[in-house]
Amino acid sequence: MLLISCPWCGPRDETEYHYGGQAHVPHPENPADLSDEQWAEYVFYRDNPKGPFAERWMHSTGCRRWFNVLRDTVSYAVLASYRLDEPRPELPQAGGNR
Template identity: 75%
Template sequence: MLLLNCPWCGPRDETEFHYGGQAHLPYPESPADLDDPQWAEYVFYRENPKGPFAERWSHATGCRRWFNAVRDTATYQVLATYRLDEPRPDALSEGGNR
């Protein structure tokens, strides 16, 4: 079972959370100028790396707030969690905020 550290509530079981996809995706500057293939790329295409990956999570049954997590996709280990207003930590060299 995955243990996530909510920045506001502390460590909780993964069943309390909802996955929200890739983190740090900028919204298009001029959305009206995008054609259908460009919108499809923005909405549906995401990175799929092997290793550390920044994700968004929601503490659905707790404080209901969104936060980011860096999770290793090969080992499923959560390397760091952080609020949306904080920069992505260097989870590899610092060991992260578990």
């Protein structure tokens, strides 16, 4: 089970949240100008990285607010959580000093 920290309510069990997909996906400036292929790409295609990934979550049984979570897709570890109006936190580079 994941322990996710809501920026307003603090740490809670993942069963209190709803997953909202990839974070930081900009809405097209002129959606009416997109071809069907471009619109399908915007709606359905998302990144699927191995490692840290920014996701949207909603605290559905708490404050009902949306926020972002940086989660490692390999270990499932929650690395950071932050409000939608905050920038994505920088993470230390793997390997450190070589």
